[in-house]
Amino acid sequence: MTAVDTTPEAAPRRLRGASLAVLVMVAVTASWASTFVVIQGSVARMPVTGFNAARFAVAAAVLVLLRPRALLALDRGGVLRGVLLGLALAGTYLLQTWGLQYTSTTVSAFVTGMFVVFTPLITAVVLRRRLPIGAWMAMVLAVAGLGLLTLRGFSVGFGELLTLGCALCLAVQIVGTGEWVVGRDPYALVLVQMITVTVVCGIAAAPSGFVVVPPDTGAWLGVLYTGVVATALGIVLQTWCQIRISATRIAIVMTSEPVFAALIGRLIGEELTALQLVGAALVLVSMFVVELGAAPAPPQNAGPAPTTDPQHATAQPGAPDSDSEPAARDGVPRPPPLQTVRTGE
Numbered sequence: 383m384t385a386v387d388t389t390p391e392a393a394p395r396r397l398r399g400a401s402l403a404v405l406v407m408v409a410v411t412a413s414w415a416s417t418f419v420v421i422q423g424s425v426a427r428m429p430v431t432g433f434n435a436a437r438f439a440v441a442a443a444v445l446v447l448l449r450p451r452a453l454l455a456l457d458r459g460g461v462l463r464g465v466l467l468g469l470a471l472a473g474t475y476l477l478q479t480w481g482l483q484y485t486s487t488t489v490s491a492f493v494t495g496m497f498v499v500f501t502p503l504i505t506a507v508v509l510r511r512r513l514p515i516g517a518w519m520a521m522v523l524a525v526a527g528l529g530l531l532t533l534r535g536f537s538v539g540f541g542e543l544l545t546l547g548c549a550l551c552l553a554v555q556i557v558g559t560g561e562w563v564v565g566r567d568p569y570a571l572v573l574v575q576m577i578t579v580t581v582v583c584g585i586a587a588a589p590s591g592f593v594v595v596p597p598d599t600g601a602w603l604g605v606l607y608t609g610v611v612a613t614a615l616g617i618v619l620q621t622w623c624q625i626r627i628s629a630t631r632i633a634i635v636m637t638s639e640p641v642f643a644a645l646i647g648r649l650i651g652e653e654l655t656a657l658q659l660v661g662a663a664l665v666l667v668s669m670f671v672v673e674l675g676a677a678p679a680p681p682q683n684a685g686p687a688p689t690t691d692p693q694h695a696t697a698q699p700g701a702p703d704s705d706s707e708p709a710a711r712d713g714v715p716r717p718p719p720l721q722t723v724r725t726g727e
Contacts, residue, residue: 403626407635410616410623415642417612419650424604427597429590430479433605435583436594440609442576445569445618455567456574463562464571468578470558473551475579476586477544484541491640493545495528500553501633509557516671517630523668524637530661531640553633559621560629568621575617634669641665 425433445452456464482490498521505511563571587594596602624632641662648654 399626403623404631404635406619407623407627407632408638410619411636411639412642413612413616415639415646417608418643419646420604420607424596424601424608427601429587429593431476431583431587432590432594433596433601434475434479435580435587436596436605437609437613438576438580438583439594440605441614441617442573442580444610444614445573445576449569449573452567452570452573455570460562460566460571461574463558463566464574465578467555467558467562467571468575469582470551470555471575472579472582474548474555475583477548477551481541481544481548484539485545489533489542490545492528492532493542494549494552495525495532495637495640496546496549497552497556498524498528498633498637500550501556502630504553504557505629509561513630517634520634520668520671521630523664523671524634527661527664527666527668528637528640530657530664531644532661556624556632556636557629560624560632563621563624568625569618572614572618572621576614637665638669 421433428436453461478490478494481493485493502513502517502521506513559571584594596605620632644652644654644658644662
């Protein structure tokens with residue numbers, strides 16, 4: 383076991399990386415919530431699949447312009463993993479869009495939020511990784527809060543099943559990102575995803591005549607805002623955060639998207655019921671619970687001085703929390719912070 387620093391000033395530094403990642407993820411989630419109004423206006427002017435294809439094409443173009451040689455940072459395995467994550471992300475958008483044809487927006491929002499259940503389940507069952515009790519408690523609180531925020535009656539039909547597939551795809555994308563970003567360039571991994579989603583959504587736009595070019599200024603503004611802010615910047619930052627905190631914590635934070643959407647709706651004149659306020663409070667409490675239960679993991683990389691006293695072994699600054707993967711696997715250290723990210727559902 384190795385240690386980095388046992389001075390009183392070390393504890394804040396140990397938690398700073400994870401705390402910053404949580405705050406960044408909250409800001410990203412708020413930006414996704416802000417896209418609901420923008421998307422509603424844009425999809426009234428063009429097909430949804432075409433809008434998504436244009437949005438991700440803009441995101442990919444922005445990432446290429448900022449780092450033209452980014453893809454060279456990935457080997458064949460990295461590109462393959464980026465494509466698989468992109469397919470999961472494309473499935474998230476397409477299944478939700480198709481599900482909305484058979485169910486209401488509020489039910490869709492709730493069922494999509496079930497990714498907060500699938501994420502820890504995949505982590506525990508597929509990856510065989512134990513999660514702290516706080517993570518499971520937070521999951522229950524988040525689901526209850528989502529129900530109060532969004533549901534006004536519920537029945538299970540074809541639309542709900544499609545949307546459940548959307549939630550599963552999103553959970554796979556979250557967990558997969560947390561696993562595969564280690565030792566790889568996060569920026570390049572996101573770029574491969576953007577290109578993959580553009581291609582898949584472009585193909586899905588075939589029934590509408592491959593209409594992927596915004597028809598007017600309003601639609602263009604919607605595509606540019608969601609493509610640059612919510613997609614390119616949002617998903618890059620999400621990936622950056624997943625180097626520092628676990629997939630489960632990411633999922634819990636992302637359940638605050640309906641909370642921000644409700645607050646934005648209130649600002650533009652929509653009503654908030656007492657039950658919705660209680661639901662929002664439960665979601666926020668779930669975030670507090672998962673943060674309260676998170677603890678730094680023991681360091682995996684060598685520090686400045688070895689020690690044989692486990693009581694003085696401390697985690698490295700910015701190391702992932704205890705319910706995430708180790709700081710390095712197979713001897714590959716985590717990549718450094720980016721110098722430079724779901725998407726509004």
